[in-house]
Amino acid sequence: MDHQAQKTGEASMLWAQLEAEASKFSQDFAGVEIYCMFIGYPRSGHSLVGSLLDAHPNIIIAHELDALKYAGTPLTKEQLFYLLLDNSRRFTQQGRVWGEYSYQVPDQWQGRYQGLKVIGDKKGGLSSSRLLGNPELLARLRDRVRVRMKFIHVVRNPYDNISTISRKHATDLRGATDMYFAMAQSVLNLKHEIAGDDMLDLRHEAFVEEPKRHLRELCAFLGQDAPEDYLNACASIVFKSPRKTRQDAPWTGELLQLVKNRMEKFPFLQGYGYDD
Helix, strand or coil, X not given: CCHHXXXXXXXXXXXXXXXXXXXXXXXHHCCCCEEEEEECCCCCCHHHHHHHHHCCCCEEEEECCCHHHHCCCCXXXXXXXXXXXXXXXXXXXXXXXXXXXXXXXXXXXXXXXXXXXXXXXXXXXXXXXXXXXCXXXXXXXXXXXXXXXXXXXXXXXXXXXXHHHHHHCCCCHHHHHHHHHHHHHHHHHHHHHCCHXXXXXXXXXXXXXXXXXXXXXXXXXXXXXXXXXXHHHHHCCCCCCCCCHHHHCCCCHHHHHHHHHHHCCCHHHCCCCCCC
């Protein structure tokens, strides 16, 4: 067997396995009412929010599956949903450690569910970048999931967000600034296309200050109740205050002013400043 034929045979076998596994959950997937998509920026607090929602008994949120990359493939709705579920399970089995933090919620439903009503993917930054360059991907994903889509947009102080992007992605502050505002433009474009009640803006700093209140609002946005034991368990893993990574970055007066000027275009960034 030549190399190409071998690759084709392996792909066919994997496809058959995916189809078989997905079919086991077809009845559960039929009960999904909402597809939840994160948009925004890397290093903004998406991982925390996604893992807390995944702890809900009726919600599965994959950890960075990057579902948009499947929008142009022949995957069925059930196969995509299975990949999301499998991702959540695997991340849970690995302890939900990401970077410097553990996002494991004690005694709740991460990686499993009681009655599946909401499913989605936590891949905010890359999703925004993909949609900026290829906006028709959203229509393809809508056609694939065939349920109502809702969008969570987590916002963090841009000076902190850009500082962390610079450090984690090994780029200078100016490069990180350009990256950040390209994604902000993608979010603004989406806001012009999506009904207001289908997108929720969530400020990271406000969430950390009052996690139970904002998590309750998130659940309501997704059409779900928030049991008190669930809220308490989730709140127990939220850090006490957000890190101000801007203080460790080599900001100059010119760059500070540049970010301030560019923020003016985006209503969802109003009220943020370097000295907040």
